[in-house]
Amino acid sequence: xxxxxxxxxxxxxxxxxxxxxxxxxxxxxxxxxxxxxxxxxxxxxxxxxxxxxxxxxxxxxxxxxxxxxxxxxxxxxxxxxxxxxxxxxxxxxxxxxxxxxxxxxxxxxxxxxxxxxxxxxxxxxxxxxxxxxxxxxxxxxxxxxxxxxxxxxxxxxxxxxxxxxxxxxxxxxxxxxxxxxxxxxxxxxxxxxxxxxxxxxxxxxxxxxxxxxxxxxxxxxxxxxxxxxxxxxxxxxxxxxxxxxxxxxxxxxxxxxxxxxxxxxxxxxxxxxxxxxxxxxxxxxxxxxxxxxxxxxxxxxxxxxxxxxxxxxxxxxxxxxxxxxxxxxxxxxxxxxxxxxxxxxxxxxxxxxxxxxxxxxxxxxxxxxxxxxxxxxxxxxxxxxxxx
Numbered sequence: 001x002x003x004x005x006x007x008x009x010x011x012x013x014x015x016x017x018x019x020x021x022x023x024x025x026x027x028x029x030x031x032x033x034x035x036x037x038x039x040x041x042x043x044x045x046x047x048x049x050x051x052x053x054x055x056x057x058x059x060x061x062x063x064x065x066x067x068x069x070x071x072x073x074x075x076x077x078x079x080x081x082x083x084x085x086x087x088x089x090x091x092x093x094x095x096x097x098x099x100x101x102x103x104x105x106x107x108x109x110x111x112x113x114x115x116x117x118x119x120x121x122x123x124x125x126x127x128x129x130x131x132x133x134x135x136x137x138x139x140x141x142x143x144x145x146x147x148x149x150x151x152x153x154x155x156x157x158x159x160x161x162x163x164x165x166x167x168x169x170x171x172x173x174x175x176x177x178x179x180x181x182x183x184x185x186x187x188x189x190x191x192x193x194x195x196x197x198x199x200x201x202x203x204x205x206x207x208x209x210x211x212x213x214x215x216x217x218x219x220x221x222x223x224x225x226x227x228x229x230x231x232x233x234x235x236x237x238x239x240x241x242x243x244x245x246x247x248x249x250x251x252x253x254x255x256x257x258x259x260x261x262x263x264x265x266x267x268x269x270x271x272x273x274x275x276x277x278x279x280x281x282x283x284x285x286x287x288x289x290x291x292x293x294x295x296x297x298x299x300x301x302x303x304x305x306x307x308x309x310x311x312x313x314x315x316x317x318x319x320x321x322x323x324x325x326x327x328x329x330x331x332x333x334x335x336x337x338x339x340x341x342x343x344x345x346x347x348x349x350x351x352x353x354x355x356x357x358x359x360x361x362x363x364x365x366x367x368x369x370x371x372x373x374x375x376x377x378x379x380x381x382x383x384x385x386x387x388x
Contacts, residue, residue, distance in 0.1 A: 003247035012239035019167035033220035035061035102125040114153030122157035167204030167229035243333025260360035261306025284358035296330040296338040
C-alpha cells in the first residue's frame with residue numbers, strides 16, 4: 001500500500017452520529033449525506049457504518065452515486081438530493097432511488113417512467129424557502145403536492161427545504177424560513193394529504209435551530225467531524241473522521257541560499273535539512289498550501305516550504321532534524337498537534353468540506369474502527385445487508 005493514505009476513523013463517525021441523535025431525539029430520523037464519495041471518505045463503508053448506527057436514509061447527489069450503493073447490496077432508502085436529467089429517470093426508478101421534484105414537467109416525466117416499469121416512485125417535493133437553488137415557490141407547493149398525491153405512479157414520500165445561513169449563530173433569516181416552511185406544510189395537510197417525512201435541517205440547523213428538526217434531519221459535514229462554520233465550532237462534540245498521512249521518502253541537507261521546488265519561491269536562510277514527502281496536489285493536498293501548510297512528524301510541527309508539486313511536497317526539518325526516512329507524517333486529521341481539515345481550510349481560504357472532498361481516488365482509504373483496521377480500498381469488504 002502507498003505511504004500516502006487516508007485513514008478513516010469509523011469510531012469517530014459512530015460517535016458523531018450519536019451526537020446528532022442526542023441532539024435531535026430518538027423520534028427524529030437521520031438521512032446522512034454520503035454524496036461525493038461520502039465527502040471523500042469512501043461512500044460504501046461510510047454508508048454501511050451509518051446504517052449500523054440506525055441512520056434511516058442516505059443522501060446522494062447523482063444517480064450514479066445511488067447505483068453504486070445499490071450494487072453492493074444496500075437496500076436502505078436513498079434520497080437523490082440534486083435533480084437528475086430525464087435521461088436518468090429509468091435508472092433511478094430501476095434502482096429504487098427517491099428523487100426530489102420541484103415542477104410539473106419532472107412530475108409528469110417520472111409518472112411516465114413509473115408507468116413503463118409498472119412501479120410507484122417515492123418522491124420528495126423540494127420547496128425553495130430562501131436558498132435560491134432548486135425547489136418550487138412556497139405558493140406552488142400545495143398544488144404540486146396535490147398533483148403527486150393524485151398520481152397513480154408516484155408517492156409523496158416527503159416535503160423538504162434547505163437553509164443557506166443556518167450555520168450562523170444568530171440567523172433571523174433561518175427562523176423565517178422555518179416559519180414559512182411550517183406554514184406551507186400545514187397548508188398541504190389541510191388538503192387531506194399525509195406527508196410521511198417533513199425535513200429541512202442540515203448540520204448548521206441541527207446545531208443552532210432545534211425547531212427545524214421536524215421528522216428527519218439531513219446532516220453532512222458534522223458527521224464527518226466538523227462544524228459547518230467557525231461560529232459553530234466547539235458548540236457540539238465532534239471528532240474528525242479522516243486523517244491524511246504519508247511518510248518521509250527523502251532527506252537532504254542543504255546550505256543557506258538554496259531554492260526549493262518549482263519557481264524557487266522559498267530560499268533557505270540557513271543550513272537546514274529538507275524532507276520530501278510523496279504527496280501532492282494529485283492526491284488532493286492543495287497547491288494553495290505551498291509555503292503555508294504545516295505537517296506533524298513525531299509530535300512536532302514542520303512547515304511546508306516551496307511549491308506543492310503534483311506528487312511531492314517538501315518540508316523544512318531544521319538544521320538538527322529529529323526525523324528519519326520512513327517516519328509517519330500527518331498532513332491533517334484528529335491527531336493532537338496536527339492541523340485538522342478546518343485548519344487546512346483556513347490556510348486555503350475555503351471550507352473543510354472541500355478539503356476532504358479534494359482527496360483523490362489514487363489515495364487508498366484505510367478504514368479503522370476504534371484503531372482496528374477493518375478494510376481498505378485495496379481490499380474492499382464483502383457486500384452486506386443494510387437497514388431499510
